[in-house]
Amino acid sequence: MAESIQQLRIYVTARELEDRVYELVRQLPQDAHYPLGNDLRRASSAVSHYISEAHRHNSYGFKLDALNEARVAAERTQLLLADTPEIEAAAISSEYIGVIKQACGLIKYIKKRRSERLGRNAVNAIDEQVAARA
Secondary structure, three states: OOOOHHHOHHHHHHHHHHHHHHHHHHHOOHHHHOHHHHHHHHHHHHHHHHHHHHHHOOOHHHHHHHHHHHHHHHHHHHHHHHOOOOOHHHHHHHHHHHHHHHHHHHHHHHHHHHHHHHHHHHHHHHHHHHHHHO
């Protein structure tokens, strides 16, 4: 992954969408502001939180778990935006598709890297066993 979290396109996009969701929540009618608004704010902030968690960890397993949680949070935000009566919500919801696709792409990439690393470790283990027998 990138050296800085600010270099990750998925993180920058998630933060921008989070800011747009916060602006949208301010425009909600008073009766929908608290129940729907709180859920929207939590779900949108969870996306960038989990992406930063994935960036921070060194373990492939932790990265995969955090990216999967980010994908789930993005899907939840998208569903909540579908319930929002504002016109802007549809535009934001469609942009979350990009975040979901990027998360899935990163998950595939990390799984590939993990399998390559496990393959190398398995070969090294076999070489060590052969050397021990000699």
